[in-house]
């Protein structure tokens with residue numbers, strides 16, 4: 001159990017690690033927040049803590065409009081976390097519906113949650129992890145048999161088939177290098193990242209429209225399969241995003257591989273040049289790339305950014321101060337701008 005002092009400190013430091021675990025209500029305003037809320041922390045004697053959002057509501061408090069304690073669960077579901085741990089701790093195992101039911105997990109729920117979280121079903125996730133393990137074994141100089149065992153494949157022909165289908169070559173050849181999809185929790189909703197061993201290809205909120213279309217595009221453009229797993233880069237991305245959300249990082253330092261036309265990449269470079277805590281209009285961004293008339297094309301390139309937060313398209317607003325658009329949802333854009341110290345009148 002956390003002490004009241006500790007809970008208060010978590011709010012003061014905007015620590016998102018506790019998002020979803022408890023809530024703080026403010027007696028003077030009648031509003032309650034989740035850990036990580038960018039609003040100024042009130043005096044401790046005006047604060048009251050609750051174990052759930054429902055309890056705060058029942059006590060008569062209203063949800064904060066800045067951190068949205070009701071609508072934007074920042075934590076990965078417990079079910080997904082438990083399943084991922086099971087898969088990691090029992091490499092190569094095949095998970096049947098019966099295994100899940102034996103652990104009190106409804107298979108259709110697992111399928112749906114993995115689909116919305118990773119763009120793939122639970123069984124595709126398990127299969128992808130096993131193939132990734134087999135691949136890693138080969139990359140480390142293991143034999144085909146060792147790779148087959150590492151991936152939990154019972155028959156060598158089944159292994160060769162699955163391997164060739166995914167990597168475009170049999171296990172003794174190099175074939176296509178995979179990209180790895182990983183998850184990141186944020187105070188404004190779950191995100192996924194897609195990384196190679198050397199660069200970040202995608203970072204997105206999972207509620208973004210047509211997320212699957214973006215994944216399919218990457219697979220096609222780079223001719224590489226996407227498997228669940230982490231690389232050194234995805235760990236770096238997760239660390240830096242976490243630091244950003246905690247307010248400890250204002251500038252990302254990551255190798256990026258954005259996918260787009262030359263014009264789009266010029267717009268994205270101009271976005272990266274907008275400092276934390278500042279905004280630009282679409283027109284100003286067009287001027288920045290030396291083509292003042294191209295503001296419509298600039299706006300559309302802005303919307304096609306596939307590296308949410310890291311390429312800060314949220315820092316572009318309408319002339320006159322209107323919020324403009326955001327693929328992940330305007331409530332997220334509002335939160336990000338407020339978090340970066342912009343006035344909250346958007």
Ligand SMILES: [Zn+2]
Nearest residue numbers: 033037064067
């Ligand atoms: Zn709040």
